Amino acid sequence: MSAPLPKASDLADRVAQIGQDPVIDEFALRRIAADARKLMSTDAANAHAVLGRVAALQWDVDGLRRHSRSAISLGDPVLSRWDYSMSLFLVGEIEESYEMARDAWQRAPDNLSVLDHLIVSALHAARFEEAQVLCDRGRKLAPKRDLPLAIVVGELAKAVRQGEFSQEGARETLQAADSLRSDARIRPNGAIVVPSRDEPGSFLFEYRLITSPTSAGDLNEALALRWAQSPKAMADPGLKFLPMFIGTVVNGSYT
Numbered sequence: 001m002s003a004p005l006p007k008a009s010d011l012a013d014r015v016a017q018i019g020q021d022p023v024i025d026e027f028a029l030r031r032i033a034a035d036a037r038k039l040m041s042t043d044a045a046n047a048h049a050v051l052g053r054v055a056a057l058q059w060d061v062d063g064l065r066r067h068s069r070s071a072i073s074l075g076d077p078v079l080s081r082w083d084y085s086m087s088l089f090l091v092g093e094i095e096e097s098y099e100m101a102r103d104a105w106q107r108a109p110d111n112l113s114v115l116d117h118l119i120v121s122a123l124h125a126a127r128f129e130e131a132q133v134l135c136d137r138g139r140k141l142a143p144k145r146d147l148p149l150a151i152v153v154g155e156l157a158k159a160v161r162q163g164e165f166s167q168e169g170a171r172e173t174l175q176a177a178d179s180l181r182s183d184a185r186i187r188p189n190g191a192i193v194v195p196s197r198d199e200p201g202s203f204l205f206e207y208r209l210i211t212s213p214t215s216a217g218d219l220n221e222a223l224a225l226r227w228a229q230s231p232k233a234m235a236d237p238g239l240k241f242l243p244m245f246i247g248t249v250v251n252g253s254y255t
Helices: 008-020 026-037 044-057 061-074 079-090 094-107 112-124 128-141 149-161 167-183 213-228
Strands: 188-195 203-209 241-247
Touching: 008 026, 008 044, 026 044, 044 061, 044 079, 061 079, 079 094, 079 112, 094 112, 094 167, 112 128, 112 149, 112 188, 128 149, 128 167, 149 188, 149 203, 167 203, 167 213, 167 241, 203 213, 213 241
Parallel strands: 203 241
Antiparallel strands: 188 203
């Protein structure tokens, strides 16, 4: 008797768990990929979706794109695009992640989960005005639902309108940050934007990473150098949009 086929949902859950671990289990990823390939004849869309997620954690961007596009052509047009967008975000392809999330949201404008991811993608792509519009949409869809990003997104958009810093300069800086993170193959672990109480219109973008504080410090030094060489970033009055990497793993465990 042959062994039962694995469930795509179980494989997806296993990939998600590995993606949250401080250290990637490469052997487990290979096992999941092997199991996913067994589903090609019966559930190709989800098999490709799982393989796309595995490729993202292996930093195989070509494989990520290939499998995710196959999943889109075969599966749910909204969920497969949403999944693709999140994988692109992980490997630092933020602008493409934003465009794919927007495509998914346009197909399902009432889906709050897709909208939440689109807001985060817009924030990381330094599309603050668009993020503010999306937050307003979220409030209309669910007036009683907590949307903590809405306040800071509104403040960022206001600061840009008032000339505290340029959206183009912020985008240049965040693109440099994600490029450095991607080159180092370091996964994101969230971000917090902290408005300054002492200097109105100033913001610290705390970019948290699944890495050690020492590694994050090295990236900060590289980012400062690249930032200083960017005409768009340095042209901002007062340099009031400051990104900083924060490592969240100490001795193999989260802080």
